[in-house]
Amino acid sequence: MINGAPYLENNLLHDSSQQNLLDVTHIKSSCATCSLRELCLPVGLNDQEIQILGDVVSHKRKVRRGGYLHQSGLKFQSLFAIRSGFLKTCVLEEDGRQQVTGFHMTGELLGLDAISSEIHICDAIALEDSEVCEIPFTKLEEISIVIPSLMRHFHKIMSREIVRDHSVMLLLGSMKAEERLASFLLNLSRRFSMRGYSESDFNLRMTREEIGSYLGLKLETVSRAFSKLQDENIITVDNKHIQINDINRLKMKMGNSSCIT
Amino acid sequence: MINGAPYLENNLLHDSSQQNLLDVTHIKSSCATCSLRELCLPVGLNDQEIQILGDVVSHKRKVRRGGYLHQSGLKFQSLFAIRSGFLKTCVLEEDGRQQVTGFHMTGELLGLDAISSEIHICDAIALEDSEVCEIPFTKLEEISIVIPSLMRHFHKIMSREIVRDHSVMLLLGSMKAEERLASFLLNLSRRFSMRGYSESDFNLRMTREEIGSYLGLKLETVSRAFSKLQDENIITVDNKHIQINDINRLKMKMGNSSCIT
DNA sequence: CGAGGCCTTGATGCACCTCAACCGACGTGG
DNA sequence: CCACGTCGGTTGAGGTGCATCAAGGCCTCG
Numbered sequence: 031m032i033n034g035a036p037y038l039e040n041n042l043l044h045d046s047s048q049q050n051l052l053d054v055t056h057i058k059s060s061c062a063t064c065s066l067r068e069l070c071l072p073v074g075l076n077d078q079e080i081q082i083l084g085d086v087v088s089h090k091r092k093v094r095r096g097g098y099l100h101q102s103g104l105k106f107q108s109l110f111a112i113r114s115g116f117l118k119t120c121v122l123e124e125d126g127r128q129q130v131t132g133f134h135m136t137g138e139l140l141g142l143d144a145i146s147s148e149i150h151i152c153d154a155i156a157l158e159d160s161e162v163c164e165i166p167f168t169k170l171e172e173i174s175i176v177i178p179s180l181m182r183h184f185h186k187i188m189s190r191e192i193v194r195d196h197s198v199m200l201l202l203g204s205m206k207a208e209e210r211l212a213s214f215l216l217n218l219s220r221r222f223s224m225r226g227y228s229e230s231d232f233n234l235r236m237t238r239e240e241i242g243s244y245l246g247l248k249l250e251t252v253s254r255a256f257s258k259l260q261d262e263n264i265i266t267v268d269n270k271h272i273q274i275n276d277i278n279r280l281k282m283k284m285g286n287s288s289c290i291t
Numbered sequence: 292m293i294n295g296a297p298y299l300e301n302n303l304l305h306d307s308s309q310q311n312l313l314d315v316t317h318i319k320s321s322c323a324t325c326s327l328r329e330l331c332l333p334v335g336l337n338d339q340e341i342q343i344l345g346d347v348v349s350h351k352r353k354v355r356r357g358g359y360l361h362q363s364g365l366k367f368q369s370l371f372a373i374r375s376g377f378l379k380t381c382v383l384e385e386d387g388r389q390q391v392t393g394f395h396m397t398g399e400l401l402g403l404d405a406i407s408s409e410i411h412i413c414d415a416i417a418l419e420d421s422e423v424c425e426i427p428f429t430k431l432e433e434i435s436i437v438i439p440s441l442m443r444h445f446h447k448i449m450s451r452e453i454v455r456d457h458s459v460m461l462l463l464g465s466m467k468a469e470e471r472l473a474s475f476l477l478n479l480s481r482r483f484s485m486r487g488y489s490e491s492d493f494n495l496r497m498t499r500e501e502i503g504s505y506l507g508l509k510l511e512t513v514s515r516a517f518s519k520l521q522d523e524n525i526i527t528v529d530n531k532h533i534q535i536n537d538i539n540r541l542k543m544k545m546g547n548s549s550c551i552t
Numbered sequence: 553c554g555a556g557g558c559c560t561t562g563a564t565g566c567a568c569c570t571c572a573a574c575c576g577a578c579g580t581g582g
Numbered sequence: 583c584c585a586c587g588t589c590g591g592t593t594g595a596g597g598t599g600c601a602t603c604a605a606g607g608c609c610t611c612g
Contacts, residue, residue, distance in 0.1 A: 121461060129465055131457050143457060145450035152457070171443060175436050182432060188449040189406035195456035196404060196413070200382060200390050202463035203507030207568070237590065246464030248569060253592055269577095269591075468600070499559065509601055514560055530559075530608090 060084040061163075069137030069225070070111050071165070071183065079177045086173055087111070089164040099140065099154035099162060106144035108164045112136050115160020116235040119152045120243070130244040132194075133157075133236060135221055141167075142191055157235040190291070197290045202246045205285070210245040211255040212283035215265070217290040219274060230274040259283070321345040322424075330398030330486070331372050332426070332444065340438045347434055348372070350425040360401065360415035360423060367405035369425045373397050376421020377496040380413045381504070391505040393455075394418075394479075394497060397486055402428075403452055418496040451552070458551045463507045466546070471506040472516040473544035476526070478551040480535060491535040520544070 061072050061084035071087075072080050090113065093099050099110060102122060112134055119140065120130045131152060134140055144150045145167065174181035201210055223229035234241070238249040238256075245252065259265045264280050266273040274280055322333050322345035332348075333341050351374065354360050360371060363383060373395055380401065381391045392413060395401055405411045406428065435442035462471055484490035495502075499510040499517075506513065520526045525541050527534040535541055 121457065123461075123465075129461050131460060142450055143453045146447045146454055151454060171439070171446070175439060175442070178432070178436060181436070181442070185432070185449070186407045188446070188453070189403055191453055192404045192449070192456060193407055193412060195453060195460065196382065196392050198460055199392060199456065199463060200384075202460060203390055203504070204384075238592095239590085243464070249590090250570085250592080251568060254568095257592075498557090510558090511560080511602085512600060515600095518560075 061087055064113070064163075066111075066113065066137045071139065071180070071187070073183050074179050075177065075183075079180065082173055082177060083180065086169045087163045087165050091162050091164055093117070093156040093160045093162065095156055095158050097156050099156060099160075100144075100150045101153050102150055104150045106141065106148045106150050106167070108166050109139055109141040109170065110154070110162040110164055112138050112140065113161040113163055115162075116157045117154050117160055118157055118236060118240060118244075119154050121152045128153075128243065130236075130240050133218075133240075133244065136225055139187055142188055157240075194291050201290060207245075207247055207251050208255050208258060209284050210247065211241075211252065211259065212280050213290050214241065214245060215272065215274065216277070216280060216284070219277070230277060232272055234270040234272060322348055325374070325424075327372075327374065327398045332400065332441070332448070334444050335440050336438065336444075340441065343434055343438060344441065347430045348424045348426050352423050352425055354378070354417040354421045354423065356417055356419050356421075358417050360417060360421075361405075361411045362414050363411055365411050367402065367409045367411050367428070369427050370400055370402040370431065371415070371423040371425055373399050373401065374422040374424055376423075377418045378415050378421055379418055379497060379501060379505075380415050382413045389414075389504065391497075391501050394501075394505065396482055400448055403449055418501075455552050462551060468506075468508055468512050469516045469519060470545050471508065472502075472513065472520065473541050474551055475502065475506055476533065476535065477538070477541060477545070480538070491538065493533055495531040495533060 061067055061070075061080050062077070064070070064072075067073070067080065072083055075083065091099070091110075093115070099117060100106075114136055117134045117140065118130050119132045119134065120128045122128045134154075140154050140162070141150070143152060170184070174184060201213055205213065218232065218234075219229045222232050236244075238252045241247075242249045242252045247255075256265070256267045259280070260267045262279075264274070264276050264283070266275060322328055322331075323338070323341050325331070325333075328334070328341065333344055336344065352360070352371075354376070360378060361367075375397055378395045378401065379391050380393045380395065381389045383389045395415075401415050401423070402411070404413060431441075431445070435445060462474055466474065479493065479495075480490045483493050497505075499513045502508075503510045503513045508516075517526070517528045520541070521528045523540070525535070525537050525544070527536060
């Protein structure tokens, strides 16, 4: 999908990848050679341990823009580590509204919320063509018995997700629209910069409505908040292209509250 | 505290001890005889495994009403399982405001958010005299290597916390005051009923202000929402004593949204 | 008794929602 | 080619739900 390559390619490894309903393809991959190993699950593992993990994480899946990585209600079997691309997770309410619970980029792990019930309780949708590594969860638990440092790191990842959620709760519970948007932009900025991209110049992958859903605001309010920050010369907005002109004043906008982690 | 008894009493049963800086006491305990083992970490373990776990969970701590179980910034070493009582967790912002991130009752596990940084990032404060079991986290990780079902259950507990946080995010992001309060009351009701207490008649342990902080509302708004639900004969409010008169209509109040899990 | 904590209720203001109009980009089909 | 619809975004006008400010009641405690 990234250069228009056919999805239905057939490779001969133990991986026979047909496109399924969820709009993905399967490809062999390995942790040992992955450029994300300092960001992803393998953090802190030695070569041998990475090899064991890589054998478990044998499948790579592609999800095209707009496609589902997983859907609410489906049985949970694997976590997904994002190799490239950008996804959102969202829960669908009975009345059709959907609430975005997170935006996810390379090196992040998806599916942690499904461990408890073994059923996916949210949808994961690609906001741009994406590739993920599939990590069968029971196998991950098995090898984490022989690789204690992997287990420890996995626990930290889950814990970090809880911390992140708490900071979003704080945002939703006590910040004004402009503060929320500032916090959101700074969070994106930091995550882009951690991945080697510019911290002050990036493209949003999501619509105003998705941002609003995540921040507990209506899309018009998000748009107005963007305009206001631009009027103050703190950022420059050109549709989805954002430049942060004065990151310190953007931080001031958040008031005394701490940023989304 | 409850009846004005001195705190520094020294009794000779397995029930006493000295008050330390964090206002707690240390006592020997065991999972094998704990009435909460179907609710707490030991879920699904056999007798031998419970024994191993019980040996690790050797200390019981008491926290008086208003006392800290742990404080933000302190080094994380143990998880805490609540044996009795009721606690809140909250983060303190730079400007002095505090936001409640959760209310916690018997059988629930505290400290999961501190695993990632190994530093407590929130305060845990007892809302009534409470007892907790202290679970040294590195030991828990060690024994979960030899008790895979413990590891699996622990992962589910962490995952459940993430699910819970997502449902609170949904509440904060999209529900009106009355819906939030209804959701909150139904959540308490369900958790009380799981523990053998009445689902329709209970006492709140927290103030209106703490409820408001948790729900992203001001205390006056919480108070008005209580009054409104009472005016409609859905609940009866007598200060902290709540009776749910019509649980179905209370559920309707939440709209189509799902409850806090 | 007075002080302080917790709660309730009323009056007022404002931040955000809602509704609506409009714009530009893009794709489609006559 | 242009007409047209759709989608995402911006902006304005008006309404409203909640915050804010303020007063007063109840209870406990010293």
